[in-house]
Amino acid sequence: MIELIDVSKSFTLHNQGGVVIPVMEGASLKAEPGECIALTGSSGAGKSTLMRVIYGNYLAASGQVLVGGVDVAKAEPRQILSLRRDTLGYVSQFLRVVPRVPTLDVVAEPLLAVGCDNEAARGKAAGLLERLNIRERLWTLSPTTFSGGEQQRVNIARGFAHDYPAMLLDEPTASLDAQNRETVLSLIEEAKHRGAAIVGIFHDLEARERVCDREVNVSDFTPGLAA
Amino acid sequence: MTPLLQVKGIEKRYGARIGCTDVNFDLYPGEVMGIVGESGSGKSTLLNCMAGHLEPDAGQVIFDTRVDGPVDTVTMSEPERRMLGRTDWAFVHQHARDGLRMSVSAGGNIGERLMAVGDRHYGDIRDKAIDWLGRVEIDEARVDDRPSAFSGGMQQRLQIARNLVTGPRLVFMDEPTGGLDVSVQARLLDLLRGLVREMGLSAIIVTHDLAVVRLLADRLMVMKNGHVVEAGLTDQVLDDPQHAYTQLLVSSVLQV
Amino acid sequence: MSEYNFAYLDEQTKRMIRRAILKGLAVPGYQVPFASREMPMPYGWGTGGVQVSAATLTPDDTFKVIDQGADDTTNAVSIRKFFENTARVATTEETEKATVIQTRHRIPEAKLREDQIIVYQVPIPEPLRFLEPRETETRKMHSLEEYGLMHVKLYEDISQHGAISTAYAYPVKVSGRYVMDPSPIPKFDNPKLEMDAIQLFGAGREQRIYAVPPHTKVVSLDFEDYPFEATKADHPCDLCGAEDSYLDEVIMDDAGSRMFVCSDTDYCRSRREAGHVGQLAEENAA
Numbered sequence: 001m002i003e004l005i006d007v008s009k010s011f012t013l014h015n016q017g018g019v020v021i022p023v024m025e026g027a028s029l030k031a032e033p034g035e036c037i038a039l040t041g042s043s044g045a046g047k048s049t050l051m052r053v054i055y056g057n058y059l060a061a062s063g064q065v066l067v068g069g070v071d072v073a074k075a076e077p078r079q080i081l082s083l084r085r086d087t088l089g090y091v092s093q094f095l096r097v098v099p100r101v102p103t104l105d106v107v108a109e110p111l112l113a114v115g116c117d118n119e120a121a122r123g124k125a126a127g128l129l130e131r132l133n134i135r136e137r138l139w140t141l142s143p144t145t146f147s148g149g150e151q152q153r154v155n156i157a158r159g160f161a162h163d164y165p166a167m168l169l170d171e172p173t174a175s176l177d178a179q180n181r182e183t184v185l186s187l188i189e190e191a192k193h194r195g196a197a198i199v200g201i202f203h204d205l206e207a208r209e210r211v212c213d214r215e216v217n218v219s220d221f222t223p224g225l226a227a
Numbered sequence: 228m229t230p231l232l233q234v235k236g237i238e239k240r241y242g243a244r245i246g247c248t249d250v251n252f253d254l255y256p257g258e259v260m261g262i263v264g265e266s267g268s269g270k271s272t273l274l275n276c277m278a279g280h281l282e283p284d285a286g287q288v289i290f291d292t293r294v295d296g297p298v299d300t301v302t303m304s305e306p307e308r309r310m311l312g313r314t315d316w317a318f319v320h321q322h323a324r325d326g327l328r329m330s331v332s333a334g335g336n337i338g339e340r341l342m343a344v345g346d347r348h349y350g351d352i353r354d355k356a357i358d359w360l361g362r363v364e365i366d367e368a369r370v371d372d373r374p375s376a377f378s379g380g381m382q383q384r385l386q387i388a389r390n391l392v393t394g395p396r397l398v399f400m401d402e403p404t405g406g407l408d409v410s411v412q413a414r415l416l417d418l419l420r421g422l423v424r425e426m427g428l429s430a431i432i433v434t435h436d437l438a439v440v441r442l443l444a445d446r447l448m449v450m451k452n453g454h455v456v457e458a459g460l461t462d463q464v465l466d467d468p469q470h471a472y473t474q475l476l477v478s479s480v481l482q483v
Numbered sequence: 484m485s486e487y488n489f490a491y492l493d494e495q496t497k498r499m500i501r502r503a504i505l506k507g508l509a510v511p512g513y514q515v516p517f518a519s520r521e522m523p524m525p526y527g528w529g530t531g532g533v534q535v536s537a538a539t540l541t542p543d544d545t546f547k548v549i550d551q552g553a554d555d556t557t558n559a560v561s562i563r564k565f566f567e568n569t570a571r572v573a574t575t576e577e578t579e580k581a582t583v584i585q586t587r588h589r590i591p592e593a594k595l596r597e598d599q600i601i602v603y604q605v606p607i608p609e610p611l612r613f614l615e616p617r618e619t620e621t622r623k624m625h626s627l628e629e630y631g632l633m634h635v636k637l638y639e640d641i642s643q644h645g646a647i648s649t650a651y652a653y654p655v656k657v658s659g660r661y662v663m664d665p666s667p668i669p670k671f672d673n674p675k676l677e678m679d680a681i682q683l684f685g686a687g688r689e690q691r692i693y694a695v696p697p698h699t700k701v702v703s704l705d706f707e708d709y710p711f712e713a714t715k716a717d718h719p720c721d722l723c724g725a726e727d728s729y730l731d732e733v734i735m736d737d738a739g740s741r742m743f744v745c746s747d748t749d750y751c752r753s754r755r756e757a758g759h760v761g762q763l764a765e766e767n768a769a
Contacts, residue, residue, distance in 0.1 A: 011467075012469070013474070014470070014471030015474055015475050015478070052467075056463060057460075057462050058463065058466065058467040059469065077460040078258060078445075098416065098417050098442060100417050305627065306627045306628075328614065328635070330614070331635055332643070334642055335638050335639050339631055339632065339635050340631070341631075342631040342632075342635060342638065343632070347705075347706055347707050348706060348707045349641055349706040349707075349708050352638065
């Protein structure tokens with residue numbers, strides 16, 4: 001479902017004398033449906049960079065980034081947009097939303113985008129918010145005013161609203177209390193169970209061991225760091 | 228899928244000086260594209276060439292018309308182009324006074340496009356005008372007030388209502404949030420996003436404000452000195468800019 | 484006065500104006516530009532109408548001039564005298580006997596015939612001017628038949644006054660093509676614009692001539708739910724009792740008493756001569 005073949009990534013800083021900083025070389029990995037892969041490696045090894053390359057947020061310099069048969073490294077913007085809408089979900093660490101939009105709509109939006117009807121979308125969104133312990137009286141407010149923990153949970157609810165066949169999770173359990181952490185882990189397990197391929201970053205060791213099937217050490221792809 | 232708009236080799240010169248040159252892209256139904264660049268980069272020239280306000284010196288602007296399919300709007304007859312401008316196209320000006328009739332009531336401003344395409348029932352026209360005032364969050368009690376009595380944000384929302392009332396498929400916007408307070412901008416952007424999704428609009432937005440394109444645009448084109456220097460997915464261009472100028476542009480944004 | 488050429492204008496100028504008139508007749512409602520001359524009267528006093536009349540009159544014509552329907556107002560009297568002096572044509576106050584009628588702000592009540600010509604004095608020929616001040620743009624709108632803006636004006640009327648309050652210079656569409664300003668005639672006169680006579684319009688300051696040939700379809704613009712109405716004061720003429728003519732309201736004294744009289748003085752006079760009597764005339768006789 002998600003497959004990287006010999007992917008490299010470098011940044012060229014044109015405004016600082018054209019310095020080229022290689023950050024990734026020879027990255028290859030494969031996540032099958034129902035499989036969860038944890039990216040490991042020290043801080044700065046390029047875990048987030050790799051996730052961003054898969055999501056199309058960073059442009060790969062070479063190699064293939066295949067998600068559901070689409071090569072993200074070479075696809076047209078609209079192909080990537082439709083991939084993100086239908087196939088590839090991304091739960092980042094930060095919630096980024098338009099001001100003024102109510103929480104329930106924020107969570108339901110990915111479902112509406114794939115053509116789910118309004119009532120069903122809101123019903124599912126409400127169920128997720130309930131599981132993640134966001135009090136109902138907050139649903140009509142914009143999450144921009146929420147606490148960090150609440151925003152993180154809204155973000156997760158939004159990320160799990162649509163049943164994406166492929167998902168990227170960036171520290172989904174960070175800064176959550178035990179109960180909510182448990183909920184998120186079961187959401188991940190449910191996603192795996194329905195056949196989603198998952199690539200994630202888990203600093204939470206226990207969580208990693210519970211949901212991940214394999215680990216890929218990103219340091220192996222870091223130029224100058226590889227053994 | 229047929230692109231809604233195909234821009235091929237557009238060039239506009241002002242004497243020896245290049246307005247814009249060698250611009251090529253396809254816009255698909257429902258896509259929102261941002262064009263960014265500093266003042267004088269040619270982004271407004273390009274927008275005006277595409278919208279038929281300026282005649283390009285070379286190139287084609289092919290629009291997928293409802294009746295005849297893809298047609299080059301540069302070579303189509305002026306009446307046809309102006310008809311497109313009143314029906315399937317809309318143009319939101321930076322300054323509301325360029326896009327509104329300041330001496331005509333809000334209702335009359337919204338109703339003009341309806342009357343231009345043949346609506347002749349006052350009650351229906353007025354009902355539609357009031358409906359649109361609501362959609363752009365203007366109190367219907369203001370329907371008979373002139374836009375000169377409106378705030379800048381309201382004028383801009385009225386301009387949007389006036390443009391969208393005939394259900395266009397493609398909207399050109401020239402710095403739609405320029406000159407507005409930040410809080411008013413946010414409201415306007417939210418409104419535009421909602422309308423774009425709800426009506427399935429395609430849009431081309433010219434702006435120098437990167438926050439605006441991040442919020443509204445699926446795709447981004449970066450212009451400098453009349454040339455497109457970089458194009459791609461909005462978040463990719465902003466987060467991983469490839470061209471020297473884009474990197475400079477992105478790093479120049481003041482952080483709050 | 485032998486030093487004047489017939490009807491004041493030189494023959495070359497009259498020829499130029501006649502060409503404009505013919506073009507106007509060929510394209511009903513289209514505003515034909517012409518090289519308007521200085522006339523020995525100020526703009527706004529009918530310089531356009533006078534030039535059209537001068538180019539139209541022949542020595543055999545009988546000329547009538549009305550201003551607001553009356554033959555005896557300053558403007559009418561001075562223009563009539565002008566042509567008596569410069570063309571030595573016969574003049575009349577009787578609509579029936581006139582072959583050329585120059586008018587400001589009215590169409591005579593009597594039905595005009597095919598052998599008559601009516602010449603309107605026009606202050607602003609462009610009906611779209613009120614909403615679109617750019618001449619380049621209004622010309623384009625005419626050429627592309629983009630007349631939505633005209634209805635915006637009527638929309639504004641209804642939204643502000645509850646009804647179409649435009650009472651004069653009410654816009655019309657001529658022969659299904661051009662939208663035209665019929666000059667500041669009351670909208671009561673609009674239905675008469677479909678007539679047997681030739682109608683010529685002259686705007687001196689704006690340098691435009693336009694025309695409506697006989698038997699041409701002239702439709703007053705309106706909305707389906709606010710149809711055009713040719714309104715007048717709901718009153719008979721106090722002098723002749725006519726119920727079908729356009730009336731002037733005349734304040735009689737400081738107490739605000741008033742009377743309504745036909746604005747068409749010739750129509751009123753001929754009715755009274757035929758024995759018709761209005762309410763006030765009866766009281767006076769008593």
